[in-house]
Amino acid sequence: MDLILSALDILMRWDVALALLAGSIGGVLIGAIPGVGPAVAIAILLPATFSMDPIVGLTVLLGIYGSSMYGGAIPAILINTPGTAVNALTTYDGYPMTARGEPQRALSLAYSASFFGGVFSVVCLILFAPLLAKVAPLFGSREIFLAALLGLILVVVAHRGQALIAGALAAFGIFIQTIGLEPVKYSQRYTFDQDFLGSGINLIVVVLGLFALSQAFVLLMDEDEKVHITKLRGGMFQGMRELARHPRIASVSASFGVLMGMIPGVGEFTAQFMSYTYAQKTSKRPQDFGNGSSEGLIAAETANNAVPAAAMVPLLALGIPGEALTAMMLSVFYVHNVVPGPALFQNRMDFVVALYLALLILNVLVLLFLLVATKSLIQVVKIPNRFLGVCILTLSFVGVYSLRNSATDCVMAAAFGLLGYILKRLKLPAVPIILGMVLGGIMEVKLRAAMARVKQPFDFIDRPVAFILFLIIVIVLVAHAIRVLKDRKERKEAEWQTKTSSTNFGGLMLRRKGSFLKGRGKQVRARHSKLLRRLTDLF
Amino acid sequence: MPSEREHRFVGPRRGQLVFALAFVAIAVLLLSQITSQTRWVEKTKFVAQPRFWPAVALGGMILMGGLHLYLLPWRRVSRQDMGEVRNWGRVLEYALWFMGYVLAVPVLGYLPVTLAFVPALSWRMGYRGRLMMGLSLGFALLTVVLFKGLLSVKIPGGAIYEYLPGALRSFFILYL
Numbered sequence: 001m002d003l004i005l006s007a008l009d010i011l012m013r014w015d016v017a018l019a020l021l022a023g024s025i026g027g028v029l030i031g032a033i034p035g036v037g038p039a040v041a042i043a044i045l046l047p048a049t050f051s052m053d054p055i056v057g058l059t060v061l062l063g064i065y066g067s068s069m070y071g072g073a074i075p076a077i078l079i080n081t082p083g084t085a086v087n088a089l090t091t092y093d094g095y096p097m098t099a100r101g102e103p104q105r106a107l108s109l110a111y112s113a114s115f116f117g118g119v120f121s122v123v124c125l126i127l128f129a130p131l132l133a134k135v136a137p138l139f140g141s142r143e144i145f146l147a148a149l150l151g152l153i154l155v156v157v158a159h160r161g162q163a164l165i166a167g168a169l170a171a172f173g174i175f176i177q178t179i180g181l182e183p184v185k186y187s188q189r190y191t192f193d194q195d196f197l198g199s200g201i202n203l204i205v206v207v208l209g210l211f212a213l214s215q216a217f218v219l220l221m222d223e224d225e226k227v228h229i230t231k232l233r234g235g236m237f238q239g240m241r242e243l244a245r246h247p248r249i250a251s252v253s254a255s256f257g258v259l260m261g262m263i264p265g266v267g268e269f270t271a272q273f274m275s276y277t278y279a280q281k282t283s284k285r286p287q288d289f290g291n292g293s294s295e296g297l298i299a300a301e302t303a304n305n306a307v308p309a310a311a312m313v314p315l316l317a318l319g320i321p322g323e324a325l326t327a328m329m330l331s332v333f334y335v336h337n338v339v340p341g342p343a344l345f346q347n348r349m350d351f352v353v354a355l356y357l358a359l360l361i362l363n364v365l366v367l368l369f370l371l372v373a374t375k376s377l378i379q380v381v382k383i384p385n386r387f388l389g390v391c392i393l394t395l396s397f398v399g400v401y402s403l404r405n406s407a408t409d410c411v412m413a414a415a416f417g418l419l420g421y422i423l424k425r426l427k428l429p430a431v432p433i434i435l436g437m438v439l440g441g442i443m444e445v446k447l448r449a450a451m452a453r454v455k456q457p458f459d460f461i462d463r464p465v466a467f468i469l470f471l472i473i474v475i476v477l478v479a480h481a482i483r484v485l486k487d488r489k490e491r492k493e494a495e496w497q498t499k500t501s502s503t504n505f506g507g508l509m510l511r512r513k514g515s516f517l518k519g520r521g522k523q524v525r526a527r528h529s530k531l532l533r534r535l536t537d538l539f
Numbered sequence: 540m541p542s543e544r545e546h547r548f549v550g551p552r553r554g555q556l557v558f559a560l561a562f563v564a565i566a567v568l569l570l571s572q573i574t575s576q577t578r579w580v581e582k583t584k585f586v587a588q589p590r591f592w593p594a595v596a597l598g599g600m601i602l603m604g605g606l607h608l609y610l611l612p613w614r615r616v617s618r619q620d621m622g623e624v625r626n627w628g629r630v631l632e633y634a635l636w637f638m639g640y641v642l643a644v645p646v647l648g649y650l651p652v653t654l655a656f657v658p659a660l661s662w663r664m665g666y667r668g669r670l671m672m673g674l675s676l677g678f679a680l681l682t683v684v685l686f687k688g689l690l691s692v693k694i695p696g697g698a699i700y701e702y703l704p705g706a707l708r709s710f711f712i713l714y715l
Binding site: 047048051160161162164165167168170171172174175178182184185187188189190191192213216217220221384386387389390391393394395396397398400401402405407410411414417418421422425426427428436440444447448451452487491494495 | 542543544547548549550551554555558559562566569572576577578580583584586587589590592593595596597598599600603604606607610623626627629630631633634636637638640641642644645653656657660661664665666671674675678679682686690691692693694695
């Protein structure tokens with residue numbers, strides 16, 4: 001109780017309240033505009049938050065992260081276009097509801113499910129915080145190294161069918177962070193005697209290039225689409241009542257969200273997929289899924305909104321971000337000299353709980369805002385794509401230039417923007433680059449520290465947590481290898497089925513005739529004619 | 540007709556081979572420079588060598604990028620690939636717009652350049668009506684007021700502001 005009171009004390013400030021309001025409303029707006037997304041907004045706002053207190057800056061960014069998914073459901077339901085990538089599953093059941101004249105019901109249900117997911121995860125994590133505080137100190141250098149390695153491996157293997165190139169891009173991220181002055185031996189690495197590379201390549205420059213500028217380029221090269229929005233009629237509170245009729249699906253989906261959110265590199269998509277599959281398999285009407293099922297909508301929206309709070313766990317407890325958005329937030333901590341990790345959980349537990357409480361308040365604010373303002377808010381969906389591109393390009397300047405007032409940073413951001421654009425065109429992931437940069441830096445420092453006390457290779461995993469992490473890494477790699485072999489076998493089987501000629505009787509006879517006319521046939525005919533000659537010679 | 544391997548490939552065909560080739564080529568080129576661009580320090584553990592992590596990263600890029608390239612279902616650069624490369628080149632125009640904006644701000648000041656840049660790029664994108672021009676001007680003004688005026692982000696005042704009279708000059712440098 002004392003902990004919660006001291007956490008509330010941290011939040012009782014006008015600037016935190018303002019940050020909460022700005023973050024929540026800004027996040028909903030950003031989420032509601034297809035093509036912007038929280039990553040772009042956080043990347044742009046990141047340098048602006050450096051001048052704020054850590055709690056204020058983080059509240060703004062958390063607000064955007066946590067509330068963008070609420071906003072993302074609006075275009076997903078009304079125009080079948082997800083506002084953020086994680087709202088893609090919402091279109092499956094949300095849009096069919098709109099098509100049959102129930103947009104208000106779908107929106108209200110999505111808001112209620114999102115609210116439940118958000119609140120459920122925050123409450124879970126506040127309750128688990130003391131336990132986490134006990135576990136976190138068990139993580140020393142080698143455990144953090146292994147956890148970072150596990151996070152990186154999970155991010156790579158999560159890209160099914162693209163694991164190799166995702167791994168190569170993660171390695172590229174690790175390489176980028178090695179550029180510049182090496183901090184222990186003070187030697188230059190890959191600077192090519194250029195002064196501007198001496199201090200290394202800034203994470204924010206890369207993030208802004210890969211997320212904000214690349215998205216601006218995509219939108220500027222795109223065509224504008226005509227958007228038709230269905231009019232909303234009726235109350236917004238019916239979703240709460242409907243959600244109350246499906247407590248099992250809501251709570252299981254939220255639990256999936258919490259669990260998946262805590263594992264680095266897994267995130268919303270896996271949580272949603274598992275919740276949706278669970279909901280469909282246990283439903284009395286599985287045939288409705290994909291055709292406007294309220295249970296499907298609840299599963300998708302509850303799971304994705306339970307993730308943001310849970311994703312903060314590896315970041316706060318171990319200093320390891322699980323995905324791009326938390327990786328960006330890590331830089332806010334570093335700027336303010338607040339180092340997330342076991343020490344934060346031991347010494348600044350009130351700060352951690354304050355962040356969770358901020359998320360809780362944020363969910364309430366967002367729900368209230370949406371219940372009142374949805375009808376006006378849906379107009380933002382109409383903003384033309386290319387004009388959005390102009391806006392993002394203009395705002396990206398603020399993000400990059402305000403960092404160090406350096407035109408070189410802007411050139412580098414533009415180069416990464418071009419790379420991000422190419423990756424988007426080829427449907428290749430940019431997230432492994434960011435995580436490679438962040439986790440690569442952590443791995444370098446922690447491995448060096450850990451190896452100082454390791455004499456034999458097995459000493460590295462002689463502590464229980466290190467051994468468990470090592471075992472998980474082995475299991476993940478073996479499971480991935482099995483999946484790759486299974487995919488390969490399936491592909492071979494499919495190739496065999498498509499390559500082999502027709503298996504009907506006519507086709508078989510045709511091939512038999514063909515074979516007789518060629519090599520083997522010639523031999524058989526030669527033998528037959530030889531035997532025939534001998535036979536005729538007898539007479 | 541696409542083969543089973545092409546059919547199962549995640550993502551479009553166009554540009555994949557060019558990207559993979561360029562990626563591996565750059566990685567090989569960087570690895571070939573490792574002895575001149577990094578140092579090997581005597582009496583230092585292998586994992587603490589300044590060369591260790593660049594080598595791991597570049598090795599990973601070459602190994603995994605090379606395998607990705609080897610497993611690609613295409614072996615020849617097609618016409619679609621070249622079309623895609625031209626598409627990448629077309630983006631350079633917007634990168635140049637961005638760089639022009641970046642270089643103009645320290646000279647002409649954040650507010651004047653933004654007020655000119657946003658409507659000009661909107662015009663270029665085909666928004667020439669009064670409404671969109673008004674919107675772009677409004678957006679430009681709002682951006683400057685919000686970020687420089689209210690959030691005080693670090694964007695220097697334009698060199699041109701030096702010619703303004705006393706009080707106005709410091710106001711412009713600080714807030715616009």
